[in-house]
Amino acid sequence: MDLAFLHPLYEHPGPWASVYVDTSRQTEDTGHERRLTAQAMAGQLADQGADQETCRAVQGAIEDLRRSSDPHGRALFARDGEIVLDAALVRPPQGGDWAEWASLPRVAPLLDLAGEDPLCVVAYIDRKGADFELRNALGSQEAGVVSGRQWPVHRTSTGGWSERHFQLRVENTWEHNAAEIADALAVCQEETGADLLILVGEQRERRAVHERLPKRLLGRAVEAPHGAGSRLLDEDVERIRAEHVREQTETELNRFRAARTPDGEGRAGAVEGVPALVEAAREHRIDELLVRVDGPDAHQEVWIGEDPSRLAVRRTDLQAFGEQHAWPARADDALIRCAVATDAPALAVSAQEVPVGGLGALLRWK
Structure with a gap:
């Protein structure tokens, strides 16, 4: 996890208020529940010695979450009456809402609650082009459209002497469109810094695009077994994201295990x-x-x-x-x-x- 976003927390001395709020539950009484949470968190900080200005800032920030649609939660860090950092979480905090007043911001839980959230480009591919979608744990957004050659794209039996010629034109159209999609995917990945490319569509179309990706992206590309209309596609995406995190973590742990052995210089x-x-x-x-x-x-x-x-x-x-x-x-x-x-x-x-x-x-x- 890149920690650069935490720099503002160390530009000023403490003590600091650190508050983790669960926003995963949405009910008709969410607004009222957020107000109660805001009062409780401010009270906890006050009991631990926090100043009134910081308690009020935290209470106001949590009350503002009554209009939030965050699917998981927020982490708030405050000092001297100011919210210095408001971070979105990719999973709800364990044990629910909690607050702490200490000499340093309580950031270690962020490694688990806000880190290792692979950004994916999901490419919905067909013979005419593709739609791109960016996904992470916080949601999705459109990321572009690729329109290839529109005709001919379907194999048909035309009859007569021109049938083979027609089929070759279909093959050429497919190959051209697959190359255009692969090129656009490479540009999208470079611009967004996406960790994964997930290819969705018929097997032949997915494979045609996969094979035309630049070598640097082959290790990032995965073909989803279910199509865009399947209710299982979301499960495919989450499984692929989780497997990526596990593989990356295991790679780093293996590096750590190997590095514990002293080198020739001891x-x-x-x-x-x-x-x-x-x-x-x-x-x-x-x-x-x-x-x-x-x-x-x-x-x-x-x-x-x-x-x-x-x-x-x-x-x-x-x-x-x-x-x-x-x-x-x-x-x-x-x-x-x-x-x-x-x-x-x-x-x-x-x-x-x-x-x-x-x-x-x-x-x-x-």
Whole structure:
């Protein structure tokens, strides 16, 4: 997950209000329920020591969600009476709505609730062209239309000496249209940065387009087994998206497993455990952060300074580095702040044997 969107959260010191709101339930009483949620979240923050201005800002932002059609939820981050970041979630927060007031924004849940959401171009293909649709967990939108040659596109028995000539013209039309669709798909993928291309249509038409895609896109293209009119197509798309996430995660975990073995110079390319990660973060060596949100190390307390790279396992260690101010923070949130500062991505992992404790990192040495 690219963490660049979190930069605004680290441009000012804390403390911070972090609020996760479930908007997946839509009823006739949604407006009233949102108002009750807004009051409850503001009350929780006030009980934890948040200032009145920030509580009011959070309450107002949640009340505004009564008009929202978000299918899953929102994460709100506020300080000094201002909502600094309002992030859409791709799945509802576990356990429902909750709020926290702490020295750092509570961003680690975003890795699971807002990350790894593959963007897809769904291409509805027929012999005359294709319609493109962009899809992710938050919905869909039209992404273009390709109109190929319109005649001849159907094989028919014409009779007489011209039948073979006619059939060849049909084949040529199909091939031309498939090439046009493939070219347009390549442009659409480049412009949108889509992770996947999902081809929908008759098998021969899907295959004709698939075979004409540029080599760089062949690993991103998948043919859906059901057509546009099938009620199973949505399930196909979600299955393909989930498989893509699993494959990407497994690839990174395999990299992590391999990198734990020291090289010829005795340097490992991966570390796990809070002390080793804190040291790597101080030295700006985290290349990719791996986080299991429910891992036992995630909520371990560390100490942070004003600079993201100023962190330590013990407060006295931070003082020894010359830091005048120190605040306690969760290890996962402190390490994510360091990753944001050095433009390192983060990956949410599920119940795996690695990293031990739930926190790990691939390292950079140059």
